[in-house]
Amino acid sequence: MNVLVTGGAGFIGSHLIEKCLKKSYSIVALDNLSTGCRENLASFSAFKSFQFVEGSVLDTSLVNELVEQVDLVYHLAAAVGVRLIVEKPVQTITTNIIGTENILAAAEKKKVKLVLASTSEIYGKSEMLPFKEDGDMLLGPTTNSRWSYACSKAIDEFLGLAYWKEKRIPVTIARLFNTIGPRQVGQYGMVVPRFVNQALKNEPITVYGSGKQTRVFCDVEDSVEALIAMGETDQSNGQIFNLGGLEEISIKELAQLVKKLCQSESEVQMIPYEEAYEAGFEDLNRRVPDIEKAEKVLHFVPKNSLEMTLNKIINYIKK
Numbered sequence: 001m002n003v004l005v006t007g008g009a010g011f012i013g014s015h016l017i018e019k020c021l022k023k024s025y026s027i028v029a030l031d032n033l034s035t036g037c038r039e040n041l042a043s044f045s046a047f048k049s050f051q052f053v054e055g056s057v058l059d060t061s062l063v064n065e066l067v068e069q070v071d072l073v074y075h076l077a078a079a080v081g082v083r084l085i086v087e088k089p090v091q092t093i094t095t096n097i098i099g100t101e102n103i104l105a106a107a108e109k110k111k112v113k114l115v116l117a118s119t120s121e122i123y124g125k126s127e128m129l130p131f132k133e134d135g136d137m138l139l140g141p142t143t144n145s146r147w148s149y150a151c152s153k154a155i156d157e158f159l160g161l162a163y164w165k166e167k168r169i170p171v172t173i174a175r176l177f178n179t180i181g182p183r184q185v186g187q188y189g190m191v192v193p194r195f196v197n198q199a200l201k202n203e204p205i206t207v208y209g210s211g212k213q214t215r216v217f218c219d220v221e222d223s224v225e226a227l228i229a230m231g232e233t234d235q236s237n238g239q240i241f242n243l244g245g246l247e248e249i250s251i252k253e254l255a256q257l258v259k260k261l262c263q264s265e266s267e268v269q270m271i272p273y274e275e276a277y278e279a280g281f282e283d284l285n286r287r288v289p290d291i292e293k294a295e296k297v298l299h300f301v302p303k304n305s306l307e308m309t310l311n312k313i314i315n316y317i318k319k
């Protein structure tokens, strides 16, 4: 199978490609290297079935040319990370909306299947826990840049579902919850690589807000298994799936756990949100996925415990 992975040099993209190459897929990775990097692709150069193209999903003719050559597209290229979104809202909105529109239009010409990466951020501040795919979105005001990410991804989902409904382009939507693993970087705000780096350097571990907010982290190895299943079954067409882990943990507990696993002497430092991000920043209290649909249709079973995944990340960052 010939597959295009946009955002292929990113954290999730590179893990997806690794798994696809093991399945003997031929891969073209498209990435503008804005947040992804060549090192993530270094080990794939030995594969003849792997090709990297440096470019943007905003380049329509390049997108058309690449989609023309494949049977399946994974569209992962997007602005990601709460810090990046707050600092670069224009880039977030244009990349996410126009990039996805370009990919969908190209997929329509070739009548090719498309797996679209979306986000649990879509549920926003909803308290209808655990979050189910058909649950409501509850977003804050447009004056708060954070919500531009959820809105841009919601438009992507609407567009994707519209292409399926109106034009019968097989589109599947993956709502990824907090995904973690080796190669993820903390620069754009992601909490786990930030905590691990801080703990390994014996620097203060920076917990934002009260630290009582919770998340459920999922190992990227588990998430990409499900992404592959989505690409392989027609039962996923026109469907949305939550992809997330099983263990809910508060950010303060996470800080303590990372400290213990790193055998670190770091102190845990509490930082108000307005200092960490900007005035008026809103965080989410609890984010918990309902993964029953993915279990049923994709046979998705998260296999890695949080501790196992954290240990993999710690060993990776140590190296």
Ligand code: UDP
Residues within 6 Å of the ligand: 081, 082, 083, 178, 189, 190, 191, 192, 194, 195, 206, 207, 208, 209, 213, 215, 251, 283, 284, 287
């Ligand atoms: N967070 C933190 N310290 C950091 C980075 C993040 O306490 O150095 C918190 C953040 O405020 C949020 C949680 O960790 O409550 C998860 O943040 P992340 O940006 O990884 O993902 P989110 O779930 O917010 O999309």
